[in-house]
Amino acid sequence: MATHRKRAAPRRGRRIVCDPAVLGGKPVVEGTRMSVEQILGLLARGMSPARITESYPILTAADVRAAVSFAQQAVRDEVVLDVSR
Numbered sequence: 001m002a003t004h005r006k007r008a009a010p011r012r013g014r015r016i017v018c019d020p021a022v023l024g025g026k027p028v029v030e031g032t033r034m035s036v037e038q039i040l041g042l043l044a045r046g047m048s049p050a051r052i053t054e055s056y057p058i059l060t061a062a063d064v065r066a067a068v069s070f071a072q073q074a075v076r077d078e079v080v081l082d083v084s085r
Contacts, residue, residue: 015062015063016028016029016030016067016070029059029063031058032059034063036071039059039064039068040071043064049064049065
């Protein structure tokens with residue numbers, strides 16, 4: 001089994017970042033290549049946050065919560081227009 005290093009704590013409390021040089025700018029957990037999309041997919045398939053952090057030791061429970069929070073904020077800020085008329 002591969003050994004994963006723990007990363008340093010995010011600077012200034014940031015956890016989710018977008019960097020064009022990492023996964024084409026998708027939102028990821030800072031210091032990793034784990035995207036918010038990947039984490040949400042694991043949760044959607046029924047994986048618990050504890051199981052995610054066991055399977056991906058580079059992630060913390062706070063990282064998983066930050067990914068969910070980031071997604072919630074993205075949906076909250078969405079504007080829905082009815083263009084069917």
